Amino acid sequence: MDDMMTPAAHAVVPRAAWLEARKALLAQEKALTRVRDAVAAQRRALPWVRVDRDYVFETEAGSRRLPGLFGGRSQLLVYHFMFAPEWDEGCASCSFLADHIDGARLHLGARDVELVAVSRAPLAKLLAYRARMRWRFPWASAGDGPFNYDFGASFAADAVAAGAVDYNYDVAAFPMRDGHGMSAFVRGADDAVFHTYSSFGRGVDLLVGAYNWLDLAPRGRDEDGLPWTMDWVRRHDRYADDAGDRRADV
Numbered sequence: 050m051d052d053m054m055t056p057a058a059h060a061v062v063p064r065a066a067w068l069e070a071r072k073a074l075l076a077q078e079k080a081l082t083r084v085r086d087a088v089a090a091q092r093r094a095l096p097w098v099r100v101d102r103d104y105v106f107e108t109e110a111g112s113r114r115l116p117g118l119f120g121g122r123s124q125l126l127v128y129h130f131m132f133a134p135e136w137d138e139g140c141a142s143c144s145f146l147a148d149h150i151d152g153a154r155l156h157l158g159a160r161d162v163e164l165v166a167v168s169r170a171p172l173a174k175l176l177a178y179r180a181r182m183r184w185r186f187p188w189a190s191a192g193d194g195p196f197n198y199d200f201g202a203s204f205a206a207d208a209v210a211a212g213a214v215d216y217n218y219d220v221a222a223f224p225m226r227d228g229h230g231m232s233a234f235v236r237g238a239d240d241a242v243f244h245t246y247s248s249f250g251r252g253v254d255l256l257v258g259a260y261n262w263l264d265l266a267p268r269g270r271d272e273d274g275l276p277w278t279m280d281w282v283r284r285h286d287r288y289a290d291d292a293g294d295r296r297a298d299v
Contacts, residue, residue: 092246095245095246097244097245098243099241099242099243099244100115100243100244102195102199104191104194104196105194106118106167106189106190106191106194106196107171107172107189107190107192108187108188108189108190109172109176109187113189115196115234115242116236116240116242118163118165118187118189119163119236120163120165120187122158122161122162122163122236123161123235123236124161124162124163124233124234124235124236125162125163125164125165125233125234125235125236125242126157126162126163126164126165126231126233127165127167127231127232127233128143128147128150128164128165128166128230128256129167129168129197129200129203129227129228129229129230129231129232130143130147130166130167130168130188130229131143131225131227131228131229132168132169132170132174132178132227133169133170133225133226133227134169134170134171134192134193136170136174137174138178138284139168139170139175139178140227140229141279141283141284142229142279143229144182144285145257145259145279145282145284145285146229146253146256146257147166147182147184147186148182148184148259148285149256149257149258149259150164150166150184150186151184151185151186154185154186163187164186165186165187165188165189166186166187166188167188167189167190167191167196167197168188168189168190168191168197169190169191169192169193169197169203169227170190171190172188172189172190175188175189176188181286182284182285182286197227200230200232200244200247201215201217201218201228201230201247202227202229202230202232202249203227203228204216204223204227204228205226206226209223209224209225209226216228216250217230217249217250218249228250229249229250229253230247230248230249230253231247231248231253231256232244232246232247233245233246233247
């Protein structure tokens, strides 16, 4: 057990003292909620950009253009899932997030929202991996077409080599040709599509329900000292592979 979790290393107080500290924290939590609501309102107030380019995707139902991904709804959320054409399985961190999609989709449709994952890998690879992971959400292949590049989730090989990748609204080095993120779109009555929002990096943390639960646990995310924050994450069918090592760390 981590030394931080022992009574000797952490304050242990009477219930009354704990309650006083808890109420002080509650005031900050309520302030954070108000800030989050205000930021969400600003997000909805962002101007829109009309999507004029003709994007084509391969789906289980055949080739579809961007309006065809809406599933008859007026709003579309796209999760940019890191799965390069040459990979045999999807990114472990994206898989961690994707474990939360199916449950959300049961409710999003009631609010006129469709949620689709999009990757560069061929559709056959995407569907095989989805079957392995027992997911049900729709997954479309953009191939090496312009969609992922235009919306900031994939990068040209020469940009990666030059250490000048435009990702998360900044130009910096990035280790590979695909990043994760999400983009939001709205469809008009004439099938015109508008891009309303995109987010990348830590901006999609709020989509990972397990992280929200961990933030409430005594040790939190417990990622300090790891080579990178999500180094502990495994595809959900792989945790048993290193269960012995994990038990030894407890």
